[in-house]
Amino acid sequence: MYPYGLLATFNVMNRLHLVLVAVLAAHGLFGQSRLRKMPANVNHSSINNSAPFIALDGNTIVYLADVAEDNALTLNQTNKSGTNWTDPVILPRAVNNHLNYLYGFGLSPDGNILYISNAKSNGMGGYDIYACSRRGSSWAEPVNLLNPINSKLNDACPSPSADGMAFYFMRCETMTGTQADRCKLMVARKKPNGQWDEPTELPAFINTGNSQSPRIMGDGETLIFASNKLQPNKGGMDLYLTRFQNNTWTPPLALDFANTPGDDQFVSASSLGRYLLKHVPGTRVTELVELLFPAELRPKTTIKIEGQVSGPDQPGSAFVSIFDLRNNTKVFATNPNSAGQFVAYVKEGSVYDLSIEPALDNYTFYSRHFDLTKEKFSLLEKVSAKLKAAAAGDTIQLEGIGYRDLTADLDPLSAQELRRVKRLMDGNPRLNFTFELTLEPYLNDTLKISPDMTEIQRDTIRVPVSYAVDSVTTATRDSLVVKVRYHNNRTTAQAQTLRDYFTKAGVNNDRLKFSQKLLSAPLGEADKPRTRVKLIIR
Template structure:
């Protein structure tokens, strides 16, 4: 009997544990015992977080700011005084932290507002938060706006606009989005269509991919109160929202946040009678697209002085720009997140035309998960003798035809030639390994060399006088003729008994054709022919030993050489 009781206990414990698989309550430095801690919002790298806590002198919720300093260790939360000083005028909940962790967007009813509750923001400068500023019209209106959520690139602001709002609650809300016009101003917002907005949708939270949106709704079919729903932006609108049933309960669900990694979700829930911040694994079906989090610095290649530059990312499939950002004018630093759909063209260009750009192509299918990159981009001055490898000029597999993603890079090179008319361009195309065969034994053997061989029988009666010049095989080669030779005129000079044979050699050296493709592209774009010289090197100039699989990838390249005279 004791064994049965023990077995029953083990089964019940196992089931209870599995019900919470993937969930973890944040440490006590965040979840202060016997206090409510809720509404988390994290930076893209997951190392900075803001949240609300009743651990305050008044016992009312105040906004806290903390940084992660270990796998499960956070700094002692600090008060965000520029927000908390007006606590009685703030809408409780929905504060949002920007991707770089330096800007907080929140909801308040203070000062010279636009209407009722407005969206405001404060920025971290050094160790201090700047005085809060109203984001202004047309985002804020004569009504109530709140619960802002800023996209990772800082270009889109999602928020709720409500008919009624008090310090603790809101009703009759809809979700809206506004696109940034410039550094200070925003465009007129638009309301998300049905089936996202049905009558009372609140607390939007945009994912790092800038396409996946979570929001709270009291629509029919939920578990009670406000429930979480997820929708994804498509070319023709938004997908039908799906209930996030693994998070929803009979209580109100309102606040969520994700990091750039996109595999975990932060939210608040009841734990031992108090609101606690919890992190949970996100089921794969609810994850957004893979993203690249870039923490970068742009400097002069020689002096290492910071440069003013702009960053752009294009979707190679749609040809649309999905990111535009600028470096900090003083430090040359930038921090951004961009999604990788299929193929993305990433580039950094200095505002000073004297510098050559830096670029890279990201392939989503080669990324197993979202990645974070810390990188210093050293831009080179454009001058006589400058040689660079262009990673963004690519050809379709086993072809001399340009890949569609190459268009962005070719435009940048065109601009460089236009901005520097005193310089010319040498283009050298290299491949990793050239091989050939008498048959097409590989799909890479797309090129064919045809040799025409003429011979006659040295022992024939009509050619007895030539019998001393045989090669021992019974045949004497008259001439090996390339396929481009005028065979008609040649045939007239070949003795009657001569026999014609065709010899085919299949090979993969397309570097000359690829170089010609690039030349023709620039000529069609109006570049004078005397400014460009091309050459196909085959595999004659490897950068690394061809026996190294990774090295072979580097050997397959397009080199650009800028010179004053060709």
């Protein structure tokens, strides 16, 4: 059962959590990398904070604080401003309603929709889920989500997926303003027409009698929830994690790094997926902190791509697609809206090819790679693509064309970019094209200082050598000396590979020209020489 009256249990929880704090400190786990406290303007020394919900974009947190009259729990909000969090503000009365299930709130991925659970008399059943749109610095009146999300029972704790295609929540047999019981986790998925399909229950090994507070992570496959009907259990409501893999959910794992002998239930995480945001008792009051996910439990980081397409009279006619270059499979496809805007999400662990192609073959295209195999990357990437009728003087950086390591052979992952270039050529039969290949860094030395220096240059030099003809006379003769240098310039052969590809595809050889640039630079340990290709339209 969920504990009623969070304030009534703070003293007991304080003692239990202080034991945890002492244990963690003894093991050196309170370093900056393991636990981070929210700043002092949020964690005020005289205010109890609890149940934080952070939007997946990491820029808005809504949480409960005992700042109202008689220390009543009230919804508060803080926003990210640069690297800092703004001073918290109490949400308006339309949101802070005495008919709310206090802990039933959530946020949309971008933080622009606040969800609450409320027992208004004109609802579908007991407690219903309502949506409030952000209006400047405040929130609009709540709107009932109606069927099929809401039911005759009690619905609360919504958690939308990053792409907006799934909506997780809990449906409970009993609920009051401060407690819920006999709950099941539900998910509704969006149909092609944009409407919600009928919600379905998660499997019985997850819904074991009282599963609550679902939180879908940014990767769309990691789900955290709370239950007091699963084992192992440290006491009360404990946190568990399950993943959607191979079209099924995995058996729940207890989050031992976050569970305590008390109740652990209301947590959240941004799509960065590095830290779990929760409340723990501090020295005097309950505070908001971030706990570092263990590597084996950490959700995959998910980045948001916001795109803007301009140029065509109808920018919504363009085609946006993303390929996972790890297996060359399409993971996203859409058309921009009528204003040319689109949003996409991709997960860490692969390199992605994003392309924006026009409906007309004679228009230019846009492409860009996102390498999410590195340790650090931004949660938000913005793409601005201007598509236009191709004309002499236009240039396109062909990020999608690459070569196999240490060779002049085209990388198979270049297939999508090569297809786009061929389409552009076919759509503009009167235009010609120059491929500019730039190698950086260009390496050239008498010693093979890098494995990339596969090319050998041999120069024969005549060196005059004096010799004695006799005791009086000397003469000179030429001696041949071979000097060897190693380098990594394969651009001539790489250009020929491109020429062969397009001529075999039916492009007239007379329309193709090639040029090379060699850029020297110190080779650092992390640097990897690469040939970049630019297309110049003539």
